[in-house]
Amino acid sequence: MNLKKIIKNDEKFAEIFANSPAEIIDKWEVKDYDKAEVICYQGEISDYFYYVIEGYLNIYLMAENGSKYVQSIYKSGNYFGELEIFNQQPYVCTVETLTPARIIRLQRKYFMEWIKKDHEYLLYLTKTLCDSFYKLSHKAGEDMLYSLRYRVCNYLGYKVEERGSNSQIIELQIDRKQLSDQLAVTKRSINRVLKGLSEKGIIELKNTSIIIKDIKALNKEEEISRYK
Template identity: 40%
Template sequence: MGMQQMIKYMEQSDHIYAMLKQCPYEILREWKLTTHAAGTVLFSQGDVQDSFYILVDGIADISVVGENGKKYVQSTYAAGNMIGELEIVDRLPFMSNVEAVTNVVLMGLKRDYFLKWLQLDRNFNEYFIRSILKLQYDILKKEGDNNLYPLHQRVCSYLLSCVPEGKKNTDGTIIIQIDKQQLSRQFAVTPRSINRILSKLKEHHIISLHKHEISIQNMDQLRLEEQMSRS
């Protein structure tokens, strides 16, 4: 991969810049760039990979499939997220599936160079440790929320979390690019369960539903719904 391409991705993402800003040149020149079409399963649960990856463009879903066959989306990754960081050191099998939601671009680094990078670059070493700890924190928090709070609260909370990435219209409504099927996978529940909650929010004029979008019409009421369903 050319250095100009590397600089381009560093300029586009603060996370990528934070990781690579002190990467030694001998490591920088070993990165490989690959592109993948939307819908591609990039990595499968149980696979063993010999490279570490950074998502530099596009969006990917991180999911697991339970014994009952249900797909549970653990997270959605965007530019700057690391892939395979938990498995690479000891060549462990991937715990999750990674699927391209949009067209994606990955930067990959072979395991030997990755381990050398950790030794040579104190900046990345610290970034890596902080990222692993944050990931563990987020996973435990999500598991705790799933056990403590009803589905209604979790759906409201998730919609609120999507607001910063939404499109704000002149009338004050906010458009979120997500549909019922995605929410069903996000919470590993049936579409009927999701539809029941969304229909109730629609009846109260909190949201409106479209084919692949949800429009938030009353942000204050959505926050109130989220708070009330905690009790």
């Protein structure tokens, strides 16, 4: 498998690399990873720019006390390494596979050559970076200004919307540990909020998932919690 075959079989990547010079296309390396493998370590200096082809990746910060803060979950079409590659700075986050995954990577010298020649991609990179910064700024504001109950309801609502299901009852494959990592709070605090939502009949808790039983009530709880 090489990038040419990936482009041929996937319209998303065909569009991304539409104007990329042929000599750059040939420089991309394809890498396969098993579940729970680390691709990049926080603090490590690397010389690559990456794209996710298949699978899901966990992007997280690890504090000195061992607590984990999940910034995002990446999937096919997402890129990473862009923040560090220009000045060859240490990785801000660790990147670890949540599932078996396939990624492609490009060495810095070829990446710099690519963006000099492909102005369409440079514009795409700038726009998507701005979008990412906007979302991160919004998330940081919510983390500081709003209650944990609001943030939990907001996140569960976001995951429901991401699923795009019309079903009245939706099971999200996320456990309490993942939720505490995502929101950078203790598992005990998460349990307290989830218990309250469960007692109201809004959700049902399982060992490795959360069932949303009443989406309208969840949205209402989010709105109420926003001003508390």
